[in-house]
Amino acid sequence: MTTAGRRRPWGAAVVAVAALVVVLVGVLPSTNAAYTQVFRHPTDTVSTAADYTPTDFPYRDSFSGGAPEWKTYGGCWSTVTTFGYGKYLEDCGGDGGAKAVTGNPAWTDYTLQGDVQVNSGAQAGLLFRVTQPAVGADAFRGYSAAITAGDQSLVLSRTDGGTSTELARKSIASGIGRGNFYHVVVQAVGCTFTVWQTTVGANTWTSLTYTDPPETCHTAGAIGLRDQSGTSGFRFVSATTGGTTGTATEPWNSTLTTGSFWDGSPGTTYGGTWTFDGQRETIADDPQSGQGDKDVLNRTWTDMTMTGDVRMTGRPTAGVDAGLVVRVSDPAVGLDALRGWSVAISGTRLKVGRQQYGYYEPAGADLSRGPVQNEWWHLTVAVSGCTVTATAAPSAGGTATQVTTTFSNCNASTGAVGLRTHGVTAEWRNVAVTAN
DSSP states (O other), X not given: OOSTTTSOOOXXXXXXXXXXXXXXXXXXXXXXXXXXXOOOOTTOOOOOOXXXXXXXXXXXXOOXXXXXXOEEESSOEEEEEETTEEEEEEOOOSSSOOEEEESOTTOOSEEEEEEEEEXXXXXXXXXXXXXXXXXXXXXXXXXXXXXXXXXXXXXXXXXXXXXXXXXXXXXXXXXXXXXXXXXXXXXXXXXXXXXXXXXXXXXXXXXXXXXXXXXXXXXXXXXXXXXXXXXXXXXXXXXXXXXXXXXXXXXXXXXXXXXXXXXXXXXXXXXXXXXXXXXXXXXXXXXXXXXXXEEEEEEEXXXXXXXXXXXXXXOOOTTOEEEEEEEEESOOXXXXXXXXXXXXEESSEEEEEEEESSEEEEEEEEOSSOOOTTOOEEEEEEEXXXXXXXXXXXXXXXXXXXXXXXXXXXXXXXXXXXXXXXXXXXXXXXXXXXXX
């Protein structure tokens, strides 16, 4: 509990904490646009790489402070900030397969996602399992997941240092319009690759899955961005550990731009006054009672990762907080009126709590510095069984704080996700959920 009288102890229902790990690392200077933090998957073989700065998960870049962590190979790359979010642009085009690469060549299983924009020409997309990048159209080893404006397709290819082989292709029924953003998700688990595409926020997914034979499979590599025969833009690129090997559980992506909750899909609010700004792609809540206002998506996941940006537009203090909720069931209006977990930042701490019509906070860590009013912070929440791992860092870059808590009993194995604030006006943007 952060302040006396703020929340009730959980009494006899208190869950024993089997394991608690808190990591606070000064990863990058506060002027950088991205952050990294330790969040290891059992199959990771992460080690320090000389060519690239990030070495651990989760990774995320908002491009709002430039792109200092990306190494480019051909093309003309620049960043621009509009309405508070950054874009990474490649403006030369041509047939050279311009690339920008970051991450760790030793990364193995992970989920990579971001918004991709074909501004002119043929195609643009994400690279994964990248090694040996160089200037040239197919000058790298690894895979690409691209959207093509010409034949309106989602394409997965393998590249082997000069030779590119198409592995799978799926027509995109909604089409690809030049200048529009599309959300692309890649989940690489072993040698099985699942790729998803949707118009940003629409959640009408095109997907494909392919398993590469062991003799040709690239088992580890960094991440990247690439276009071919045209110009492109990218934003909100993130990489988190793990993933799934099938298309049974769709991802979720919302830019929160429409006049209905969760971009037109079923969602329910509990308290507060919720408003949208379509131009800035945000949703905001003005707490009327200050008692744990919630906006809950009516869809459930089991093991999953949720990411999103949050900022307190009111004054951050130790007694208020805003963030995300996961494994949610039985939500209602009221301070702790839900069953599930909350991950939030206050004016001083990253907080991981369990709510079961009462509040229990087994884990938390002081932030390296408190957020200031109207400052965007990025949250990543990973749920695996009864283990919750939360990471928070300034969206424009800086020191990340991470907390891992394993509960002895988490009761429900599935639940919804949502947004929550307590005692402070807040905004959210770029919320995404993927299955693990």
